[in-house]
Amino acid sequence: MSEKNSETVCQFKITLKGIKPPIWRRIQVPSTYNFWDLHVAIQDAMGWLDYHLHEFRIKDSATGLEQKIGMVNDEIDYDDDVVPEEGQVIADWFSMGNQIARYLYDFGDGWEHEIKLEKILPREKRIEYPICIDGERACPPEDCGGIWGYDDLLKIIRNHKHEEYKETMTWLGGSLTPSNLMPQRLALMIPMSVGI
Numbered sequence: 001m002s003e004k005n006s007e008t009v010c011q012f013k014i015t016l017k018g019i020k021p022p023i024w025r026r027i028q029v030p031s032t033y034n035f036w037d038l039h040v041a042i043q044d045a046m047g048w049l050d051y052h053l054h055e056f057r058i059k060d061s062a063t064g065l066e067q068k069i070g071m072v073n074d075e076i077d078y079d080d081d082v083v084p085e086e087g088q089v090i091a092d093w094f095s096m097g098n099q100i101a102r103y104l105y106d107f108g109d110g111w112e113h114e115i116k117l118e119k120i121l122p123r124e125k126r127i128e129y130p131i132c133i134d135g136e137r138a139c140p141p142e143d144c145g146g147i148w149g150y151d152d153l154l155k156i157i158r159n160h161k162h163e164e165y166k167e168t169m170t171w172l173g174g175s176l177t178p179s180n181l182m183p184q185r186l187a188l189m190i191p192m193s194v195g196i
Contacts, residue, residue, distance in 0.1 A: 005031040005091040009129055011119040014042055014103070016139070017112045018147040025135035030123065033130075035069045035085035035093075041130040042103060042113070047139035052106035055082065056115075061098050069093075096120070109146035138178050154178060 008031040015024040025045040029038060035056050043050045055070035072084040094101070094117045103113040123129070140150040156168045157176055169175070 005089070007123050008091075009121050009123050010090060010094060010117055011121060011133075013114075013116045013118055014046065015114045015116070016046070017114055019140075019150065021137065023137040023139060025132050026118070027130055027132050028121065028127075029090070029130040031089075031091040031120065033090050035088050035090060037130075038090055039085065039103075042115075043105075044130075045132040045135065046113075048105060048111075049142050051142050052108070054103065054105045055107075056085065056101055056103055058093050058101035059098055061093075061095070106142070106146075109143065109149070111140075111146065138176070140178075141172060141176065 009028045010031050010033075011026065011028045013024060013026050015022055023046075025042075027041055027045050029041050033041070039054055039056075040050070042048075053071060055068055057066050057068055059065070060067045068082045069085050069088050070082050072082055096117070099117040101115040103115050105111045105113065141153075144150050144153050153168060153176075156162045156164050157172070159165060162168075
């Protein structure tokens with residue numbers, strides 16, 4: 001990794017696939033981040049709560065083949081071809097010639113995100129990274145059953161007479177407004193915590 005990377009940030013657009021209208025976020029993260037750091041930034045920006053496993057899939061520029069990058073844990077049975085995310089710097093994988101990756105979250109619900117590198121920018125000293133600078137629509141709640149479960153959930157909460165309405169609203173904590181960003185989970189234009 002070059003010294004130059006410490007002075008740059010990557011701007012990514014993260015789009016949750018399979019839902020229309022789209023749910024997306026635009027984030028800026030230091031180019032020196034590893035994939036674990038990027039995972040945490042995506043979790044914070046999207047509004048996920050990091051309850052589940054995740055994995056990145058990105059083309060290896062050297063081989064042209066897709067590489068899996070993710071958590072490696074002796075207690076969890078992973079494929080042998082998953083590269084540990086903590087040791088992989090995003091600037092070594094993403095470039096303007098290799099802009100697209102997939103981010104899979106919650107293997108049961110199967111949330112797939114497209115990560116697109118939009119720009120590599122100079123790091124601004126007055127900004128504390130990572131930041132989320134734009135986005136649309138609230139993220140689906142955890143454990144709602146993936147795209148199809150989320151679609152069912154939306155049908156239920158739009159019909160106050162639905163037999164599962166009251167139970168669903170209780171499970172959601174009283175409200176869900178899919179068309180809005182959830183301010184308690186996403187603060188646009190202010191730093192996000194990177195976490196542990």
